[in-house]
Amino acid sequence: MAERDLISRFVAGLRTRDDRLLIGPGDDAAVVRAGAVAVTSTDTTVLGVHLPADDPHVTPDVVGHRALATALSDLAAMGVPAGEAYVALTLPTSWDDGHVIALVEAMERLAAATGTTIAGGDVSSGPALVVTVTVVGWADDEHALLRRDAARAGDRVGVTGQLGGSAAGLALLVDPRARTATLTPNVRAALLDRYLRPEPRLALGQRLLRLGAHAAIDLSDGVATDAGHVGRASGLRLRIDVDRLPRQLGVDAVAAAVGRDPAQLAAAGGEDFELLVTAPPERAGAIARAGVTWIGEVAEAAGDDAAPGVVLERDGRPLGWAGFEHRA
Template identity: 35%
Template structure:
C-alpha cells in the first residue's frame, strides 16, 4: 500500500492509531506550561506545489506567514513567534531579501516575529514555518454542540478563482480579476476575529483545504451532523463576475476552493456579531455527516496525495 492509497488525512489517521498520537487532530497542538496555554503549529510551502516560479516572491513570504498564523488564530490564540526553515536553491540574494521582506511585513501586521530557523540547499525553493502562540482558551474542531449555528468569516472561493486566473498567464486582467488574484497571492488570516473566537466559539478551524473538506473534519471530530445551505454561502461580487465571465458555478468554488484562510466556527446563533463579516451558513444537530440542502455533501477538497 502506498501513501496515495490512504490520502493525506487517511495517513494522519493511520499514524495516530499506530503510534498512539491521540492529541493529533487540530490545527495546533495545545500544551500547558505552568498556567499558560501554548499553541504550536507548522506549515510548509513548496515551489511547484503551493506556489509557482513566476509568483512575486514577496507574496510567497507573506502567504507563508499568513497560512501559519491562521492556525493559531483559528484555535483562539495570539501568534507570538516564528521559526523559518528555508529550502533554498542557489538564487540571487535579492530574491531571498524580497522573500523575507514579505515575511517581515506579515509579521508586523500580525504582531509576531521571526526568532530563528534553518537553511538548507535544495533543488526547489521551500519554506517550513513553525509558530508559537498563546491562548486564554483553546478552541479546537472537536467541540461543536448540537444547537450551534455554523458560521464562516468573509467570503469563500476567491482564492481558487485567483489561482485559475494566474494559471491563464494573461498579459492583462480586469480590475475584479486582479482583486481575486490578490486574494490568492496575499491572503489575510482573520486576526480581527481572535477575541470573538476565544470568547464565544465552541469549535473553530481555518478554511485552508476548502469548506467541503474542512467542515467534514469538524463534523467527524465533533461527532455531530452539520447542515448547511448553498444559498447561505457568502460570495464576493468579484467571484460572481468571474463565474459569469467564465461560465462557472460560484457555489462550487465556495465549497471546494482552498487557501481562503477564512474561519469556520460554531456557537449559539445569538452570539452572532453584527460588526464582523460573519455569515451563518447552517446549524449543528445530533447525528453524523455533512449535508448541503439536506443532501449528503460530495467528497471534494484538497488532499496533498490525491490532488
C-alpha cells in the first residue's frame, strides 16, 4: 500500500474520546481545545533495544500496546488522566501493511481502555522499527500534579503493585538459563505479560494524588535509578530497604535460575511501570489500602556521604545496585 493509503487505512479505525479534539489526523497539525494545564511526555520504543527483534512473542500487537503503555505511564506518574497521543512510526521494509495495521489497532485498543485519543502522528521508512509516542494529559491547575521534586523529609516511600516481573519475563525470552526455572503455566504467562504488555497505572496515579501523596515517578529504569531522580529533584535522600520490595510471583524462581539476587531484579531490572510515591505518614494507611507497599523513607541529605538521591539498603547497610542506563 502507498503511504497515503496505509495512513488512511489505519486512521479509519481511530476514534475520538473527548470533545477537545477539533481537528484530528489528516491536516498539517492536530488542533485541540486546551484544558488549563498541559502535561506532555514523549517516549521511544526501538525494536532490538526495548523488545527483542526476532522473537515470536514480539508481535506487532505487543509493540503497539507497549509503545503506548510506556508513554502513558509518565502521565500516570504525574497523576493526570490521559488526553491525546501522537504516534510517529519508523517502518523498515520487513514490516508489511498487515503488521503496521495490527500495531495501530493494538494501540487503539489500549487508547480505548484508557480514554486516550490518538490525534495524529507520522509515518517514515527507516532501518529499524521505531515507535515514538507523545502523550498529553490535562490538569485543572499546576498544583494538581504528582511531581518528582515534591518529596518531603519524613515522607514514607512506597511502590504500587509488584516488581521484578518484567525483568524476569525478559529473561525467560532471552536467557536460556531462565528456562530451567520451575514455574506454573499461569505464573510464567504473567511474567511474560508483565514484560510484553505493561499496564499504565493511570487511575491509581490520580487516586494517589487525591489521597495526599507528595511525589511520584514511574518505574521504567528500576527503583535503583528512578528513586534517585526523586531524591535529587527534591534535594533529599530516599532510603529503601530492598528486602521490602514486593516481588511478583515467579521472580524468585527465575532469579535463582539465572544466578541473580531476586531483590536485585526487583530493584534494578526495570520496566515494571509501577509507580513509586512518597507520602506523609498520616496518609500511609489510606494509601496502603489503595495498593501501595511501604519500602522506605525520605531523609534529609546532609554531608558528603549522604548526598541527595537514593540509598538502597539491606540489613541497614548500603548496596551499590544501579538500574538501566542507555549509555552505560
